[in-house]
Amino acid sequence: MFIRLPLLQQSLWYDEVWRTRVVLSGERAWEILTRDVHAPLYNAFMALWIRVAGDSELSIRIPSLLAGLGTIALVHSWCRRCLGIGAARRIAAWLLITPFLVWWSTQAKNTAFTLFFTTWALIALDSLVRDRTGRAVLLGAAAGALAIWTNLQSLLALVPAWGVGGVMLLRHGGSSNRLSRPGPLLLSATGTLLLAAPLLILKATQIEHLTRDYLGYLGPLQILRLLAVHLTTGEALALTEPWKLAALLVLTPVAGLSLTWGVRSLRRANAAWMPLAALVGPVLLLWVVSEVLVASGSQVRVYQPRNLVVILPWFAVLLLAGDGMRARVVAWLWVLLATGSSVLMITLRRDAVTVDVPNPAWREFARFVNESPGARQRVGVVSPAPLLPLRYYAPALDLGQIPPGVDPNREALRLLNERGWDQVWVVSVDHWLPIAPHEADTHGPIARWRGLRAWRHDRTGLDADY
Structure with missing residues (x-):
């Protein structure tokens, strides 16, 4: 909380004012809920929240703070069941202090809500693959729908998880019932899409309004920078291009080694499929879309780091799940790096561009x-x-x-x-x-x-x- 307090008290910026009574009031609120480019669940919640808790700077940021902390609790619970208490503590500690989540859990945007509901939906899918009960089907469908109604970006993680989960069920089924095993997962995915259908149809008619001129291209270099530098340091350590390149060259091989250790540990625990699908799937999908747009000559771009916020918990799991002595030592070094980066972000780098541009005063x-x-x-x-x-x-x-x-x-x-x-x-x-x-x-x-x-x-x- 100490790290987050300075950010919680900063001036509101343009996007955040949309969560105050200046905008979310009367007919204007209804127009935003039905016509805004964003999915409506977060704005609907905030329209009710500000009428109960007020629209001060701190008040409108508390829901994001709680969503961020809720995400950490979800991941800790999943890791404790699948990997043990030691890995769960390392991963939760990193998520608690990493600049990327520190930043977005203190901003009145739907980013933290997107992270919470998508993480919940993915954990529900993992439970469904393990335990194909009617309750798991309903929970998976409801959680997935809530994630989509919060942000369409959740589909970047849900679609790969559905696909990989189905393959896992097919591979582990007996010869007599193999084709029937993915049935509950298919039923859950269908339920999610049916519950989200009104929103998906509406956004399909507004697709020309979904683009933004500040979005960029996602290629191999941008992927490496996102994983090795942006998610781990929030760009707070290096502000000039030479230093950013140096950080990339130093951190990339270390991150690669940590991820390798994490995959091995997860495979031994029979828990690798979902973190891998939730990390690789969204990055691969957005990369393919970026390349197709460039190849077609389109000027539309789709990437900014927060558009891949859904990968953060599973990147943390893979980065810090290694169970050998060297892996654990390096994992705690990642926690120290995140701590130092967050401290820099709120002190010496508070006026610089780090995770995002600083809030104007x-x-x-x-x-x-x-x-x-x-x-x-x-x-x-x-x-x-x-x-x-x-x-x-x-x-x-x-x-x-x-x-x-x-x-x-x-x-x-x-x-x-x-x-x-x-x-x-x-x-x-x-x-x-x-x-x-x-x-x-x-x-x-x-x-x-x-x-x-x-x-x-x-x-x-x-x-x-x-």
Whole structure:
């Protein structure tokens, strides 16, 4: 919890404001639940949550925190049954402290919910393969449906798990009943798809809205970096490209060795199929999709690290499950590396891009503007980036959007004159449509906060020659 507290108290960023009353209220909430690009379960939960617990920064992040901790509890329970208490403790300790899960369990997004429900669904499938009872069928179907209603990314893990689980049942069946053994798994998968069918049909009609221009290509190098560096250190150790390359070269062979030890231990415990399917399947599927899109000449891209969040628990299992002395020593070194990386992420690297871009300090900016001289006058704020967080932190401010390619200072003065403002602040967001340094105002001081730069014009600047 100590590692997570600083992140839980940071300013809300754009996506998180969607989980507050600024957006999730009245007719707007219904529109989001039915038309938003994301699956609706998380937003529906948050719409109820904020009416009970409020929409403060801490309040809207608590569900993600609980989902992250719940994921660790699920994995610990599965590992204890399949691998023993020693491996369960190592794996839970790493998950508790690894920067990737520390970050996403403190953000009001559906990422932690996706991780929890997908992990639950995969563990339910593993139980179904071991114990083909009616109860296991129902639990597998329900858990899978909840995962899909939380995030379609869960299908990246569910589909390979269904396929590999079916093969496992066929291989271990006798000659007389081999074809009937996958029946319960097939029934469970069918139940999941039927329960999720309304959402799948709806999203199929909105597929053109599912793409994002910030997504990238997934190839072999990106896969190695994701597994060896991003999931283990959260990119907190190395910020420049030479150091990132050095981290990749050092950590890749060690991760490969640890994964090999983990696979051997899992095979001896007869528990390897599901972690392997849940790790290799999503990566392979997204890699194939990326290559097909590139080969077809499409400009659509599908990869960002959090799109593969579903692999995190099973990467941890394979990385730390080795049961030899050397494997256990290296496993605890991975835990120490994750601890150091998380500490760096919340201290020396708190303003740098690590697991994701840092939360811009919208709260601090809003407080500064509200306490500045002239705050009781009509004040406007303009930026090329969306200013939704200011509707949460400073609802009295008038907001304006600077169109692409327009001189920001000229546009600020035009809006100041047109809307009758007494002063206007121009804001540049470092990681979202930033204003180039040469376009910043040079007639006065530029104020800086984490992720933000801002400068002010007043009515005396209307005649300035910009």
